[in-house]
Amino acid sequence: MTHILVLSGALFTLGALGVLIRRNAIVMFMSVELMLNAANLAFVGFARSREALGGQVFVFFVIAVAAAEVAVGLALIVSIYRSRSSIDIDMVSDLKG
Amino acid sequence: MTAEALFSLAPLLIIFPLVGLLINLAVGRRIGERGVGIVASVAVGLAFVVAVLQLVALGMEPEGSTVHIAEWIVIGQLEVEWALKIDTLSVTLLLMVTGVGGLIHIYATGYMHDDVRFQGDPSRYPRFFVYFGLFMAAMLLLVTGNSYLTMFVGWEGVGLCSYLLISFWYEKGKDGIGNALAGKKAFVVNRIGDFGFIIAMLITFWFFGTLTFEEVFHEAVFLGPAAATAATAITFFLFVGAAGKSAQIPLFVWLPDAMAGPTPVSALIHAATMVTAGIYMLVRNAVLLELATLTPDIIAIVGAATALFAATIAVARFDIKRVLAYSTISQLGFMIAAVGIGAYVAAIFHLVAHAFFKALLFLSAGSVIQGVEHGQHHADSHNDNFNPNDMRNMGGLRTRMKATFWVYLVGALALVGIPPLAGFFSKDEILADASLVSPAVYWVLVLSAFLTAFYMARQIIMVFFGKPRSKAAEAAKESPSIMVAPLVVLAILAVGGGLINGPGLLPLTHFLEDTLEGIHEPEFIAAIAIFTTVLALISMGLAWLAYGRRQFRAGDQDPLQSKLGPVWTAISARWWVDEFYDWLIVRRYIALSRWLAESVDDRFLHDWVHDTVIAQTFVRGTNWLARAFDLGIIDRGFDGLGALTRRGAGGLATLQTGYVRNYAIAVFIGLVLVVSYLLLR
Numbered sequence: 001m002t003h004i005l006v007l008s009g010a011l012f013t014l015g016a017l018g019v020l021i022r023r024n025a026i027v028m029f030m031s032v033e034l035m036l037n038a039a040n041l042a043f044v045g046f047a048r049s050r051e052a053l054g055g056q057v058f059v060f061f062v063i064a065v066a067a068a069e070v071a072v073g074l075a076l077i078v079s080i081y082r083s084r085s086s087i088d089i090d091m092v093s094d095l096k097g
Numbered sequence: 098m099t100a101e102a103l104f105s106l107a108p109l110l111i112i113f114p115l116v117g118l119l120i121n122l123a124v125g126r127r128i129g130e131r132g133v134g135i136v137a138s139v140a141v142g143l144a145f146v147v148a149v150l151q152l153v154a155l156g157m158e159p160e161g162s163t164v165h166i167a168e169w170i171v172i173g174q175l176e177v178e179w180a181l182k183i184d185t186l187s188v189t190l191l192l193m194v195t196g197v198g199g200l201i202h203i204y205a206t207g208y209m210h211d212d213v214r215f216q217g218d219p220s221r222y223p224r225f226f227v228y229f230g231l232f233m234a235a236m237l238l239l240v241t242g243n244s245y246l247t248m249f250v251g252w253e254g255v256g257l258c259s260y261l262l263i264s265f266w267y268e269k270g271k272d273g274i275g276n277a278l279a280g281k282k283a284f285v286v287n288r289i290g291d292f293g294f295i296i297a298m299l300i301t302f303w304f305f306g307t308l309t310f311e312e313v314f315h316e317a318v319f320l321g322p323a324a325a326t327a328a329t330a331i332t333f334f335l336f337v338g339a340a341g342k343s344a345q346i347p348l349f350v351w352l353p354d355a356m357a358g359p360t361p362v363s364a365l366i367h368a369a370t371m372v373t374a375g376i377y378m379l380v381r382n383a384v385l386l387e388l389a390t391l392t393p394d395i396i397a398i399v400g401a402a403t404a405l406f407a408a409t410i411a412v413a414r415f416d417i418k419r420v421l422a423y424s425t426i427s428q429l430g431f432m433i434a435a436v437g438i439g440a441y442v443a444a445i446f447h448l449v450a451h452a453f454f455k456a457l458l459f460l461s462a463g464s465v466i467q468g469v470e471h472g473q474h475h476a477d478s479h480n481d482n483f484n485p486n487d488m489r490n491m492g493g494l495r496t497r498m499k500a501t502f503w504v505y506l507v508g509a510l511a512l513v514g515i516p517p518l519a520g521f522f523s524k525d526e527i528l529a530d531a532s533l534v535s536p537a538v539y540w541v542l543v544l545s546a547f548l549t550a551f552y553m554a555r556q557i558i559m560v561f562f563g564k565p566r567s568k569a570a571e572a573a574k575e576s577p578s579i580m581v582a583p584l585v586v587l588a589i590l591a592v593g594g595g596l597i598n599g600p601g602l603l604p605l606t607h608f609l610e611d612t613l614e615g616i617h618e619p620e621f622i623a624a625i626a627i628f629t630t631v632l633a634l635i636s637m638g639l640a641w642l643a644y645g646r647r648q649f650r651a652g653d654q655d656p657l658q659s660k661l662g663p664v665w666t667a668i669s670a671r672w673w674v675d676e677f678y679d680w681l682i683v684r685r686y687i688a689l690s691r692w693l694a695e696s697v698d699d700r701f702l703h704d705w706v707h708d709t710v711i712a713q714t715f716v717r718g719t720n721w722l723a724r725a726f727d728l729g730i731i732d733r734g735f736d737g738l739g740a741l742t743r744r745g746a747g748g749l750a751t752l753q754t755g756y757v758r759n760y761a762i763a764v765f766i767g768l769v770l771v772v773s774y775l776l777l778r
Contacts, residue, residue, distance in 0.1 A: 029756075
């Protein structure tokens with residue numbers, strides 16, 4: 001059980017760092033996916049050790065939500081690219097106060 | 098019909114004229130002049146019928162009755178109701194007012210028909226009769242009111258109508274304002290008298306605790322000499338009121354100017370009825386006058402003085418109506434003097450007789466004036482300065498206006514006191530009473546009677562005899578029969594009026610005994626009667642010598658002017674009374690008004706209080722509020738708040754880097770903090 005949580009934690013950390021550090025929108029997007037899947041892994045791990053199906057069911061929901069998020073997220077990225085010919089996320093800083 | 102049932106009809110006396118005036122007010126323009134005249138005359142005629150019924154009722158029940166209509170004022174001790182007092186005194190006046198008033202109404206239907214056309218505004222015909230109806234209602238209320246206050250309502254009502262009717266042609270007269278000024282003068286002078294009446298009422302209520310005649314008199318008789326002081330004060334102030342209404346010294350100046358009204362107004366209001374209200378009111382208060390100590394003497398002296406004073410002025414007048422106006426003042430002086438010496442019956446007798454012949458004289462004068470106006474219209478219509486009232490423009494009307502001449506002569510002889518006409522009996526009764534009480538008053542009145550005969554003879558000669566002195570008089574023509582008929586009736590009354598208190602039988606004395614207790618029977622002193630008659634004849638003879646023997650021509654001086662010298666100047670200037678009042682009161686009053694306006698109002702109130710005190714304080718206050726308070730505190734407060742917000746927002750704005758990573762890390766840190774808190778709690 002422990003190793004599963006360690007792996008999940010490692011993946012989540014990688015994802016978080018990716019979001020925080022990388023400037024490429026696609027990569028940030030992938031990092032978000034990584035974090036989601038790290039959470040999925042933790043769900044599955046707990047479901048297995050506790051022998052309860054609830055965790056597994058939750059993973060399906062998460063996958064469904066992630067799919068929807070991908071649809072919206074990729075649309076946003078395409079739109080950003082169209083307007084700026086770049087997907088460098090630091091260039092989208094119009095809301096600077 | 099029982100007496101009570103007849104008495105209960107009394108309110109109709111006032112209701113009939115009121116209904117008549119309301120009809121004329123509502124539909125007067127639609128029913129035409131004839132309709133208006135009929136409505137007004139019938140209303141007064143019906144009132145006369147009611148008055149006669151009251152007389153019948155008094156025949157059954159001489160004590161009279163009080164007809165209660167409605168409650169009016171109930172405040173604590175003060176209880177006043179609308180109630181009509183029907184007794185022999187009020188019925189005497191009622192018959193005179195409605196009878197003479199009815200005749201004048203009939204005459205006025207004819208007179209006003211021409212007058213509205215001559216003055217150029219026929220649409221005012223109904224208005225005249227509305228005012229007339231209002232006057233009749235007010236006068237009848239004055240006569241029948243059973244308390245000082247109800248009488249006062251009528252008193253003010255007739256004053257109002259007098260004002261309205263004097264200035265009936267308010268846009269005419271001298272400078273287009275003369276008639277309006279005359280109306281104002283009458284109103285203002287009457288207010289002075291009314292003020293006295295009000296004071297008398299207040300003293301009455303203060304002393305007796307009631308305003309009802311019956312209760313006051315009952316109480317006064319009960320108290321006897323203990324009420325003498327109060328009675329003196331009350332009667333004195335009542336006399337001030339009477340002096341205003343009945344045109345006595347010093348308040349007589351309004352009556353000559355009141356001739357600005359149409360002639361029927363002069364006849365009805367300023368000769369027959371309203372001006373006698375003061376005498377009626379004093380006689381009504383005979384009980385108090387008997388108790389009072391000083392007032393009767395004052396009344397007698399003022400009355401006699403007025404009689405003489407006005408008679409002298411009348412001698413030098415050229416306006417046909419003004420001669421009669423001063424004559425009226427003089428005759429009212431006779432009546433007031435009679436009241437003063439305690440000859441109440443003689444006063445009422447002369448009042449009624451005077452109403453007959455003076456109404457006759459005024460109406461005949463109106464007929465003369467209209468005859469001359471017609472003449473001017475036909476023969477001399479270009480002359481705009483022509484004055485149809487001026488006797489110097491008349492002359493020779495005897496042949497041109499025969500009927501008017503004869504009735505005028507009858508009226509004049511009745512006024513002069515030639516037996517057996519009405520004035521002879523009534524005036525002699527006053528003179529006989531005066532000779533027994535006060536020789537001074539007697540001789541003054543005899544002298545007045547002498548002058549009366551002189552100025553009446555002068556007037557008759559100037560108007561009717563000799564040759565016409567103007568084209569208008571040459572072409573004058575008789576008035577229509579609707580005007581002559583009432584004159585004939587009044588002439589009959591002026592001839593036979595003496596019978597109502599003829600010597601020997603004395604019907605009026607016995608009639609009034611039921612109301613006025615303790616009156617004595619007047620004595621008929623043959624010596625005085627003969628003496629005054631001879632005196633009157635001598636006086637008329639003198640007038641003939643002065644005016645009749647030698648033709649008085651147009652443009653001549655008055656023959657008396659050279660003979661009397663300064664006396665003529667004085668009476669011609671009406672003893673400068675108007676000028677004196679102008680100097681003493683009017684100018685002082687204007688100066689006071691000016692001082693109040695310029696100093697008190699302009700300088701003190703406007704410039705100082707208003708501009709300096711109030712305005713500057715206000716400006717200073719608002720200045721402080723605007724600068725110190727508004728700018729200093731409120732504005733700076735909000736400015737500070739704004740600056741604070743802006744600075745805070747500036748600080749916060751730096752957090753908004755616009756970089757997604759920064760937001761993301763903020764979310765992470767926040768998440769970590771929340772989770773840590775939840776775990777370590």
